[in-house]
Amino acid sequence: MEEQFFPNEKIIVTDYFDIHQDWEVPIPGFFIVASIKNRVSLDEFDEKEANEFLYLTRKLRKGMKDVLGIKTVCLYQDEGSRHGFHLWIFPRYEWMNKFGNKVESIRPIINHAKENMVNDEVFLEVKDIVKKMRDYMK
Numbered sequence: 001m002e003e004q005f006f007p008n009e010k011i012i013v014t015d016y017f018d019i020h021q022d023w024e025v026p027i028p029g030f031f032i033v034a035s036i037k038n039r040v041s042l043d044e045f046d047e048k049e050a051n052e053f054l055y056l057t058r059k060l061r062k063g064m065k066d067v068l069g070i071k072t073v074c075l076y077q078d079e080g081s082r083h084g085f086h087l088w089i090f091p092r093y094e095w096m097n098k099f100g101n102k103v104e105s106i107r108p109i110i111n112h113a114k115e116n117m118v119n120d121e122v123f124l125e126v127k128d129i130v131k132k133m134r135d136y137m138k
Contacts, residue, residue, distance in 0.1 A: 009021040009023045009126075009130055010130075010134070011031065011060070011130060011133045011134050011137055012056070012134065012137040012138075013036075014036075014052060014056070015036070016035065016036055016037065016048070016049045016052050016053070017033055017034065017035060017036060017049075017052065017053060017056055018033075018034045018036055019031060019032070019033050019034075019056060019060060019137070020032055020034070021126055021129070021130045021133075022088075023123075023126055024114075025110050025113050025114060026113055026114075026117045026118055026122045026123060026126055027090075027091065027093075027109070027110075027113045027117070028068075028091070028122070028125045028126045028129045029064055029068055029070050029089075029091040029129050029133075030088070030089070030090055030091060031060060031064075031088075031089045031133070032086050032087070032088055032089070033053070033056065033057055033060070033086065033087040033089065034083070034084070034085065034086040034087075035049070035053075035084060035085040035086065037049070038084060039084060039085040040079050040084060040085055041079050041085065042077075042085070044085070056137075057087065057089070059137060060089065060133070060137065061073065061089065063132075063133055063136040063137065064089070064091065064133070067132050067133065067136050068091075068129060068132065068133070070091045070092075070093075071092075072091075072092040073089050073090055073091050073092060074088075074090040074092065074103060074106065075087060075088070075089060075090075076088040076090060076103065076106065090106060096109050099112070
């Protein structure tokens with residue numbers, strides 16, 4: 001089912017970063033900024049990477065606010081990840097309030113989304129959001 005909805009979940013790909021929707025967790029606007037180079041930490045970025053990371057992340061967040069109406073996000077980066085450097089930009093929606101508002105609430109929200117939001121309606125919303133953000137980031 002996912003392939004027909006997510007042939008391209010990429011928002012933008014540059015020489016240094018790949019920004020994409022995490023569609024395995026069907027929360028519209030759950031974006032990942034991933035380093036293309038083999039990096040683990042921010043301190044490993046050279047000046048060009050660091051500047052581009054800040055520029056892209058700031059622009060993406062502004063688009064989330066201005067285009068998608070996402071008022072609040074949680075930024076999460078774990079240097080212990082086996083996937084290399086990536087930053088989660090995790091949107092906060094009203095329906096998430098029942099799980100709490102701290103970082104500890106993210107895992108239960110993700111589990112809820114995987115169990116309850118895997119459906120055509122949500123996938124179409126995610127696809128629409130990806131298109132809007134791809135257009136915005138151009």
